[in-house]
Amino acid sequence: MDLACAAALTNEADPDRALDEATASISAQLDGRSVDLLVCFLTHHHAGALERIPERLVAATGARTLLGCTGESVLGDDRELEQGPALSLFAAHLPKTEVTAFRAAFDGELPPPPDIADDGRDTSMLLLADPFSFPAQEYLDVLGERYPGLPVVGGMASGGMGPGQNIVFDANGVTDGGAIGALVRGAAELRPAVSQGCRPVGKPWVVTGIEDGHVLTLGGRPALEVLMETMATMESDEREAFQRGPFVGVAVDANKSEFDRDDFLARGLLGADPTSRAIAVGDNLRKGQTIQFLLRDAESAGEDIERVLTRASGQGCAGALMFTCNGRGERMFGSPHHDVSHVQRALGPNLPLGGFFAMGEIGQVGPRAFLHGFTASLGLFVPRGRS
Incomplete structure (x- = not known):
């Protein structure tokens, strides 16, 4: 042709x-x-x-x-x-x-x-x-x-x-x-x-609790606790880059149980609430979805x-x-x-x-x-x- x-x-x-x-x-x-x-x-x-x-x-x-x-x-x-x-x-x-x-x-x-x-x-x-x-x-x-x-x-x-x-x-x-x-x-x-432009950090987590659009729990644990634990595993330069522009990957196929980076849609991590220990993600999530934190920088x-x-x-x-x-x-x-x-x-x-x-x-x-x-x-x- x-x-x-x-x-x-x-x-x-x-x-x-x-x-x-x-x-x-x-x-x-x-x-x-x-x-x-x-x-x-x-x-x-x-x-x-x-x-x-x-x-x-x-x-x-x-x-x-x-x-x-x-x-x-x-x-x-x-x-x-x-x-x-x-x-x-x-x-x-x-x-x-x-x-x-x-x-x-x-x-x-x-x-x-x-x-x-x-x-x-x-x-x-x-x-x-x-x-x-x-x-x-x-x-x-x-x-x-x-x-x-x-x-x-x-x-x-x-x-x-x-x-x-x-x-x-x-x-x-x-x-x-x-x-x-x-x-x-x-x-x-x-x-x-x-x-x-992202790479995954930490491991995938299943959303187990949602309220008013906020993620309350991941894998049965407070979402903010999981976030802080994931950040603690990063090198200092990675942590600084993540804090400047944090992202969450949302799995696009609910039927998959094993994931690679192409399975996640990158969405912004909009904030966290220390009182409820919830996080806010720039997408309409639901219970049972899988997410993973993502790092985006020039490298x-x-x-x-x-x-x-x-x-x-x-x-x-x-x-x-x-x-x-x-x-x-x-x-x-x-x-x-x-x-x-x-x-x-x-x-x-x-x-x-x-x-x-x-x-x-x-x-x-x-x-x-x-x-x-x-x-x-x-x-x-x-x-x-x-x-």
């Missing part, structure tokens, strides 16, 4: 010259192949030209489907541009594959999910949304119930500080709210790969993305989209281009890559898609069924 992708990244400040530069590069790389999906990420420096950008992109590339959004920072190929104006363009030529765009708006009620043939068995989804006007996790929950196992990859637009300040767009124009997406169905698929995040990408190598990836948290980058790692350099080392130095720094990343953990924070979520364009 002649699956092919192309990517272009520019820090040209003038939006018209940026578009000309990026679209010319895409056309040269694809060398006459059709653009079945075009994805554009741009910083707010280009927001003043957004009304005309979708039409210009389609006219210049002949894209059959277009999606895009604003981002605090963008990335492409081997660079992460965290300062100043930037535009990232990614194109995919997907033979024998149907790509269908959709919009979803929230007006106080969740919009119904799009109709997907074959219950999503041969379909994957790309989803971009505004974090201030669209309840992404609730929407993902509905998708997971209706289409179990549906792969969903994407991110929340970033850079804006409140409602109306982020932009999402498709071939029909721009909107300052809601979500846009594309269904990819056929011979090519968008395969998720998620690095949550753990680097090790985890390398592990995830090594596992993803050898799948015939033609290109990838990356949605990395706007709390990563130089803020977390102290040096530029951290995540993209791991992608290029694992999946190939010339791999077409596009993406942005998101205000929430969408990706699979176990059979379900979730909205994450501080993760790097990738969508790999691979031939369907290739393992």
